[in-house]
Structure formats: C-alpha cells, structure tokens
Amino acid sequence: MSERTQLRQARRLVIKIGSALLTNDGKGLDVASLGLWVDQIAELISGGVEVVIVSSGSVAEGMSRLGWSERPKQLHLLQAAAATGQMGLVQTWEAQFKRHGLHSAQILLTHDDLSDRKRYLNGRSTLRALLDVGVVPIVNENDTVVTDEIRFGDNDTLGALVANLIEADGLVILTDQLGLFDKDPRKHADASLVTECKASDASLDAMAGGGAGALGRGGMLTKLRAARLAARSGAFTVIAGGRIEHVITRLRDGEVLGTLLLPEQGRTAARKQWLASHLQTRGRLILDDGAVRMVCLNGRSLLPVGVKEVSGAFRRGEMVSCVNSSGKEVARGLVNYDAAEARSIAGQSSDRIVEVLGYASGEEMIHRDNLVVV
Ligand SMILES: Nc1ncnc2c1ncn2[C@@H]1O[C@H](COP(=O)(O)OP(=O)(O)O)[C@@H](O)[C@H]1O
C-alpha cells in the first residue's frame, strides 16, 4: 500500500496536539514547532479542508509562567496552572494563524457538555458556524470546572468527542512518538511501528498498555480508546509524530506515516446506528407529503414549513418521531427547537423563524445529519 486515500479525501479533520509536543519537554510552549503546524494547517484550510484543533499544553505553559518545575499534586493548583497557561496557549495560536490572515477561536469544553443533548447541539452549531466563517476553533478542556480530565490529562478523548460532534472524517493525534508501537518505544529499543489496523482490534490493548510521558499523562491507551470512540461516528484516527517534517501536509497527501486506525463502518452507517440506538422519542411531528418525500427520498433536512402538527413535550436536542399524514413513522431525529417553539414555527418558511421566535437555532426543524429514515 503506497498511499492512504482516506486522508487524501478527508474534508473535515480534528487535529489533536498533545502536551508532550506542544511544550518542548517542559520548557514552555514550543512556538517554533507550533508555527510550523500552523503553516501546514493553513495550507489544508486553503485547500478546502475544515480543521478543528484540540490543543493541550495549558497546564505545562501555566507551570512555566508560574515558575513551577513540578506538576502540582493538588487539583486546584493544577486548575490554576491550566487557567494561567491557557492565556499563553491561545495567544500563541492566534498570533501564528494571524500570519496567514486567519482568525482562531477559543472553545473550552468538558466531557459532560458533550453528553448533554442540548449542549451537544449548541456546541456543534458553534463549531460549524466557526468553520463556515473560516475561523479555526482551538479546543481544550475547561479545566476550571472539571477535575477528572485534568487528573488523567486526557485530551485524546476530547479529540474523539469533538470528531463525533462535528462528524469529522478523521482524527489526527500528533504526539512525541512516531505512532503506536507494538510496545512502549521509550522502554524497548526493538519496538516496531503499527502502520494500520482496525481500531477495534483487541490485540492493540496489550501494545498500548504502557504509561505516558512526564508532561502528557494519557499515554497510548487513551489514544487507542479515542480511536475507538472516533470510530463510532465512522471517523478514522491517525497517531503520528508531531516532529516529523511536514507531518500534517504529508498525511493529507496520503503518505504512510504513523498509525492509521480504521473504523468498522462508514460515517453514514455509524450515524444511523447511533441515532437508531436512541429508542425513546419525546414527541411527534406530522409531516406533509412534500416533506416526507424530501426527507425520505431526497435525504434532505426537515424544514419547519413541512411540519403540519407537533405533539409531545420535548426540548431542543431530544429525539422526536416524524410521521406521515396517516400516522406512520417515516423518520426520527434530534430536533432543533423545544416543543412550544416547534409549534410556533410549524408550517412557516425558515426565514420567518427569527420573526416568530426572536432568534433562530438553525433553519431546519431537524438537520439531515441528525435524521434517520426508518
Ligand atoms: N505502544 C506504545 N507506542 C508508542 N508510545 C507508547 C506506547 N506505550 C506507551 N507509550 C508512551 O506514550 C507516550 C505518549 O503519550 P502522552 O505522553 O500522553 O502524549 P501526549 O501528551 O502527546 O498525549 C509516549 O511518549 C510513550 O512513552
């Protein structure tokens, strides 16, 4: 195999850069390397690839700013370091992207944000809006309000959750090793690189079993878990060495670098399975015949104009059932509006949503990405 088509074809990527890389082994932020990644990411963006960055490094940068040489054991001090370092982190990303005429945006998230349906949709809309307007989102954990993540120092999982959230084609995890080896290369000189595998392959667990570097804490195990999580929405994961010259653009060109971990199924099948697993519906929308055709035959989003009637007491982000005029379920999906709002805009054209509600959280009642035909 000489090239990876998955990477050449990817239109939306999450690129996660770990502490071990970003912080130059404890000597503050590695601005020079960060600048080189930005150059490559800017090249991807100008080629039409949408990129969300998940950037670690706040704790390490905070420690450096505060003059601490040892990672604090007390959680509130870790949190203080993260909050202090986050300033330097986003300043550096912003300054580097500015050289390319690009803006960046800071997004701080917790894992809980992404398991709450409403916040999930809100986070997703914000990220999509940023990508639409050409701003590069820089995501990190919101370490001020959570402690589990900071304790385990695991932004790999966050990278996967973001890949799920924006339905990325792939998750690129850049780290201080060339990829996943069959054993920890720090301890075993004879370790050999795994170039490609199914993310679900159980034999990988034993390989990734070792610990992490001094700054990063997750190690390969969290990267493997992240690859499995990303695979749930059909995304592939590449774990590669962030110090390889032109690593990002070479990966984009399909070069075989690092470890490619593949999902069992494609994005569409994965999304349908995920949506179908939400058995409980909270309400019902009765669709007119035109809307049934659009949704079921043409794979389009459901617009308010095609909704004749709304029943149930659902909230934005909950699962509702879509039925035809004889009451037969034709689709289900995550609705963009609360029940009362949905009633007010049912039958109306989307450009009237703001007039009726005073705001709009999408021109669709249910976006096609959140809709599954049954
Ligand atoms: N099988 C393996 N292959 C590669 N690296 C491994 C393996 N097992 C453990 N590791 C360790 O994982 C570390 C990378 O994880 P981590 O320090 O958390 O990085 P990051 O900050 O980039 O997330 C490597 O430096 C390496 O010592």
Ligand SMILES: N[C@@H](CCC(=O)OP(=O)(O)O)C(=O)O
């Ligand atoms: N959010 C914190 C911790 C994240 C972290 O270290 O993650 P990782 O790069 O996966 O080891 C930070 O930015 O330092």
